[in-house]
Structures are given as C-alpha cells and as structure tokens.
Amino acid sequence: MRISSRLAAAAGGVVAAGTALAVGYLVAAVTGGPWPVDAVGVQVIDWAPGPVKDFAVRELGTADRPLLRVGICAVLAIVAAVAGVIGVTRPRTGRRQLVAVGIAAALGLVGLVFAIVSRSAATGVAERLLPAIVTLITAVAAMALVVRSPGGPKATQPDGFDRRRFMLTVSALAVVGTGAFATTRVASFGPGEAVRAKIRIPRPTEAARPLPSGVQVDVPGVSRFVTPNPKFYRVDTLLEVPRIDPADWELRIRGMVNKELRLSLPDLLDRRLIERDITLTCVSNEVGGPYVGNARWIGVPIADVLAEAGVRAGADAVKSTSIDGLTIGTPLSALTDGRDAIFAVAMNGEPLPFEHGFPVRMVVPGLYGYVSATKWIVDFEVTRFQDFSAYWTDRGWAVEAPIKTASRIDVPKGFATIKAGPAIAAGVAWAQHRGIAKVEVQVDDGPWRPAVLATEDTIDTWRQWRFRWTATPGTHKLTVRATDADGFVQTSRSTPPRPDGSSGLHNTVVMVD
Template sequence: MRRRTATYAWAAAAGAVSGGVFLAIAELVAVLVANDAGPVLAVGSFVIDIVPRPAKELAIQLFGSNDKLFLLASLGIAVLVGAIVAGILERLRRFAGAGLMLVAGVAAVAATVTRTGAATLAFLPSALGALAGAASLVLLVDRLRAWRPAAAAEARSPLGRRRFLVALAAAAVGAAVVGAGSLLGSAATSSIAAVRAALRLPAPRSRVRIPDGASLDVPGISPLFTANRDFYRVDTALTVPSVDPGTWRLAIGGLVAEPVRLSFDDLLRMGLHEYSITMTCVSNEVGGNLVGSARWLGVPVRDVLALARPRRGADMVLSRSVDGFTASTPLEALTDPGRDAILAVGMNGEPLPLEHGFPVRMVVPGLYGYVSATKWLTELKVTTFAADQAYWTPRGYSPKAPIKLSSRIDTPRIDRAVPAGPTTIAGVAWAQHTGVRSVEVRIDGGDWRPARLSTPVNADTWVQWSLPWEATSGTHTLSVRATDAAGRVQEEKRTPIAPDGSTGWQSTLVRVS
C-alpha cells in the first residue's frame, strides 16, 4: 500500500511538471506569434464571459479591484489539480492522462480562437503547449513504470529511478526556464509603460476652475479628486491590454455619412480640454467605493462624431475596446453640447494609467461606466438600440443606465470607534449630470438634519458634506440621504445593482467610547 501511494505521488508530480511544460511552451509560442493568445489569458477571459451575472456581482463585492487576481489564482489551482489528475490517470492507463491534457489543449484553443479579434495563429500556443505537455507526461510516467514496475519490490531498478528523477528534474527546470524566458520576452515586447512614461500631452486649451470651498477640511473624508492609484477599476480585461499610441487607431463607422479613422496624433490635434467628472460603476452598492472623481484631459465625443456625420435614425453608439468589450451609449448623450462626454487621454495631470484605458478611453458624465466608459477604445459604431446589443445587455443589464442620486458616509467608520464628545460626520454625494442641492443626516432615527455642502465644482462632480455631532457613549445609527438640483430626493428603498444600479439610503453603526 505504501509503495502504491508513493507511486501515485510521483505520478502526480509528473503530471504537475508536465502541466508546467504545457503552460511554458504555450506562453513562449504566444510571445512569438500572438502575445494575447496564451491559454491562461484565453481561458480566464472565457470564464469572465460565461460566468452568470450573480457570480460576477459577488466577485466584485468580495474582491473589488482584486477580482481578476482571485480568478487567476483560482485558474492556477484548477490547472495544478487537473495536471495532477492527468498524471495519476497516465499511471493507471497509458495515454489516458496525455489524452486529458490534449482535451484541455483543445478547450484552450477553442477559448482562444473565439475571442474577438483573435489573430490568425492564435491557436498555435495552446495547441503546441498541449502536445508538449502530453509528450512530457507520457515520457515521465513511462520512466516511472520502469523504476516502479508492477512486480515485487525487489524488481525495482536503481537505474530506472535515476532516469525518472533526472527526467522529472530536467522537465521541471526546462519549464521554469522557458516560462521565465517567455515572461521576459513578453516584457521586452510590451514596453508600453515606458512609452506612456515618455509621452508628453499638449497643454489643454481650457482648465477646470476649482472654486473656494470645494474641499472640506475633515479627516477621513474622500478627497475632491481621487488619486489615480486609488481610483476603482472594474472591467472585463483579465490582463491590462498593451496599446501603443503610435499605432492606435479609432474607427468611426456604422450609420454615418463618411467613415473616419483617427490616429492618436489626429485626436491630440483636435485640441484638449480639462474636465472634472465623477464616475460610478453600476456594481457600486449603497455606501460602496466603486466611485471616484478625477480631472480628465480629452476631446468632446461630439466633435469626433461630427467628422463622420451620423445619419438620421441612429440613436446609439456602440463603443468597442481592444479586448472585445462593448458599451451602448445613447447618441444624444454623446452629441449634447451641454454634456461633457469626452474621449479622455489624460487623468489627474498625466497620461491615462495603463489600467484605466491608455491611450484613449470614453468618459461620459451621468451614465454608469458599463454603458459609457469604454477603456482602450478602438471603435465607435453609430447604430441603433434595436440593431445592436452591448456586452452587458444580454447578461441582464439595462442598455441605458443613468447614474442614480447617491450619498455616502465616509467618517465615522463602522470599524473604528470614536471618542465621546465633538466629532464630525462627513462624506460625499453625487448626482452626475444634475448636481446635488442638499444632504441630510439622521442620527438614531431622529429628525433629518441638514449638512454643510462644499462648493460644487460643477454638476458632474461629487460634493463633500459634513455635520458636527456631539457624540455620546454607546452605539449609534447614522443615515444619510441627498436631494438633487431638480428637487428629487434620494430613493429610500434598497434595490440590487442589476439591472441599472442600486438605490437606498446608507445607514451605518458607529461605536462611541
């Protein structure tokens, strides 16, 4: 029994190493023929596409911007378990484990070639990786059989043991070296970070004027502008796309009088302006942090669309990312001269960060990101809602999604007790493209008390608010609600984020010592 257990343990090791060979060869070939066709990326992207909406929402709630890291870790565990199973199967029956590895290769090929914009040779990485992994597994397990034959223990061959261990070590080292080489090769060919660092955007023709009193001096409150490193990230890209602004092109077509293609320099020559816009993710729960405010540099989308002259009857623009993501934005929101819908190239005084859409993304005030904020933008298709659907629409979300009036308590926090005595309740409120008129706070179910508002930058940027409070010892419930500039009061009833954003007043418990 002990000998059989050891045999299967070595078979599992052979499977794990062969799985490493599979991935190493696949990633190396991907560097040579199609940098985004590696099996992990392809399968991960496929999983993102097919996972049911509730599972996506749960992942975002639990892991926030780390949801992709969790997915990659889960995929890594799944690959390891699958490779171990393949090794044990191969020991039980010759070619059974190798067959399983080939099946995995076929699945990875299918996930790769069905991705939007897949290269002609996108099938090669997973195909060659699977062949290499299967061959490695057959070789290693054959040598394991020579070391540990089914006969009695005294029939074991020391020479067979050495051959197996040497082959196992050689395969493991080879996989590690090739894998490291592919990572280095990928880094060498993906120097977009250096390109971004060297990029100097032209000075904007106009800048945002920040009025006195736009920021309240309250410890713990969200800043007026969210630092790039702290700005939320929610998208469908498993890895951040590398897009060279020198080769970037924006295609504008569909229901237009004249299709247009713009280069990055063409866009810059149209003239940049600075805008202050708060963005919100539809996945933001009541009191959540998937919202942020920034100063953006960009060009009005209406100016870009005007070059192509949309035809009568069009009512939607389907924007497309290089990773295949699409968003459905009402045409009227993009052509409205009173709304600062832009193609952004800069964020808080620097070129867009890679993870936030470098070199060009859309930013549309007043609409949730899933219908407006396409990153790594590559196409604008003028069309109709009747003719086209965007990425999230068939997954249960509304094709149109105005941002809902919301408010949030930043301080005091539920996880930190505050001392009894004078303190300040503070937070932010937003009603993009309408503006916030007032914010009210209720303590322990009492009367609503008006909070002090910061001076608004504009209707598209959140405001800060604060309320002095004489805190007494014990546990207290704080609630907040806002009223927008049109007189609409924030909806009290809690609703889920699907199909078009959550609603509800935030209430939080505070401990006072």
C-alpha cells in the first residue's frame, strides 16, 4: 500500500473518531450528561499525583482544562489513526477490519466506563450514560464505514485503494461531525444565562454598609478592591462548568441533626439574607499569586439553617458535597462562631455566575476554599471529622486550614523599569477574619519601613497599601510583609502551598534608570 494511501487511511480513522466525539458532544449538551472526553479528564485529574496537580494550578491556571482536553483528544486521534491504517492496509481481510472496529469499540467502552465511575454533574443514570453510549455506537459505525470503503470489486487503482469511494465516505462523516459540533456550539441547550438572569435576588435583610472612602489606593495597576466577576479567580476540578436548572436544585441538610431539611432555591430566597464583603483565597496560591479576590456576597447565614435543623452533641464537622460528587470538610465551629458563613446566592449584585457555583455555594470567611467554599452545593451533612475524609484531604492537604497572613506587591511589576526619583509601590494584604494592622516594605537590605494603609472595610476583606520611596539608579528589590490584628507578623520562612497554604514574603525586582 502506498504512503499516500496509508495517510488517507490514518486520516479516515481520525475522522471516524472525531465524528463520534462530536456526536457525543451534542448528546452531552442536550442531556446535561458528561462528554466522554470530560469523564476521562475528570478521572485523570482525580488520579493525578499531588505535585502534578500543584504544577498545573501554578503554571497553567484555568488553561489546564483545555490543554487536558486537547491531550486526551490527541491520544484518541493517534489510536484512531492506527486503527484506520490497520483496517485499510492490504491485504484487507475481515479480520483486519474487525481489529480496527474493535479498537474503536474499545475507545468507546473506555469513555463509557469512565462515565460510570468518574464524578459528573449529571445525577440521573440516563444522563450519565447516554452520551457515552451514543459515542460508542457512532465510533463503531463510523470506523466500520471507513475500513469497508477503500476497495471493492470495482476498484481500479493498482493498490486496490478506491480513493473516490473512500473520500466520499470520509467526507460524509466529516460533514456529520462538523454539523454536530457546530450545532452544539451555536444552539442553546440546558439552563443558560437567560435562566440565571430570571432569578430575582430579594433585597437583603442586612445590607452591607457602603464601602468606606479610601478603601482603594489611588495607584494605577493595583487590584480593584472589589474583583469583577469575570476576573475572579476560579480553581476547581471540572472540565465543564455545571449548568444547573434552579427549578431542579435542592439542598439537603442531614446527618447529626434533629430535623432533616430539604431546601429549594425559593426556600432559601425567602429566608433571612445578609450581604457581606468577603475576600476568598485558594490554598493553591503561591506567595504573591493571583488566586485571591474580594466580592460582595448575598446569602443565608449557615448558622440560621443549622439552628433550625438542630445540631446534635458530638458533631464537629460538616461534609458538603457538590453536584459532581466532590466533598469538602469544614469545621462546625467556623459555621457557628458568629462569622458571616453563608449559603451564597449572589455575587457582586447578581445571581452567582455558573463558574462560581450557581445557584448556591458556600462562602466562609477565614478558611481556604478547599475546606469551606463548596460550589454547586447539593448536600450538607453534619458529622464528625473522624467519620469521613474529604476529596482534598484524601490527597494530602490538611484537614483544617485557616488562611495565613499574606501580602502582595501589585506595583511595580517584576523587572519593570522606572525612573529615578520619588517612586511608589502598592499592593494588597489579607488575613481574613483577623484583619490587617500593619504593612511594611523593605528596599534591598534596608530597614523595614511602614506603608500607608488604605481604609479597612471589614476584617474579612483584604486591605490595600502604598509605600513611597526614593528610587536610585540600579537594580533594587522590594519586599513586603504584613502584620495581622492579632499581632502575628508574616513569616519569611518559605513553604509551598501543600499541605495548608504557602508562606513567605513576596518581593519584586525593579530596574531604575
């Protein structure tokens, strides 16, 4: 068989696999079930060693999801190409064709198995399995068409490869796949922005006070005091954001309680709502990293719900579960000690974005998100730490994780070039639920000098700062440290995020003309 025919056969195998994935993608969009590629991807994330996860979050951020999808699809394409060559290469026998179709079936079965075992936002059996089943059937049928099309009794080419017949078959499959993919991308399936926009958030019973004047330093380049929703960091383990229909959503309160509760979204919206400014931080945040943001949240106090359910003696934890099955363990004391822990329904004046947990998520001041900030929450079990382990603690992270005192230089950026003379540095500091009392800056190896603090909003929000210094020609290093309201001075000892948050001092190097 000539090289050109082998390449055509490989391309035919890839088109067969692509058609199956595109059709499965369409079915997943219609049913709300997991696309087989995403089912595999989520399991890969769950199986990945901790250092690999840490690297992905640190170096790739949210780009790790599309890259993982591309990687999975690339592997599938390679295997499908091999199957196409096997099925079309001379001598073309029924056995070789059966092997090619068998490879396609095996790939489809892998997707089906992962759809069964991996976490998914789909709760019904049909929703979970139908996209994978359709993908499997389409893969087998498409590969069978590809390997049966090259030759035949009327083939006139010297190598028996009927290119016209083959190209017609592959082109038809490509049209089907392209049409399925385009339909998925263009059409609107399941709950969308229109559904979210219809949710009317009542005026909170306790509104947040207006932001005090002076919470934002007047320095270009410093993070905005209130982080806009599109720029708020996102760290989770899902390749596809759950699109939950609020009409079908329910939160179950159970476990060591006197009365089990089942709350719909209207039930929550009819309760006492409070509005609070709260800064969230991800435990994966490196020193000086971007995974911190401040927003104005509206939600139901979790303590109110727990009081109604009645917590039994001996409970010390809550296991909350997302719609995809991810579990988070939170100290019960952090939900009942008076801090503004809430089931949040709104973020910065609008219903929660899908990416940030619509319709309901947890927000707990003072704790890293992996032990408190459950998005797309559906289950809330009062329990004891000794009776369960959560998703992240199973992977080497600490059981309890109060946020560490930290600070960051936003201006000047690293390796920026500035002019000699009066200069300014500025940034943010945070110690949620303790508050920031002081920020200091060190130039090179000089003494620590106090920065000017912006007005404090609350102890649950970050605090901005600015520092004036005289820049002399050469290269200089600026280092920042914060002191919280409990008197704890940010440590200079550098530690990685795992197991309970990074520590160390952020610095930046600048060049002065």
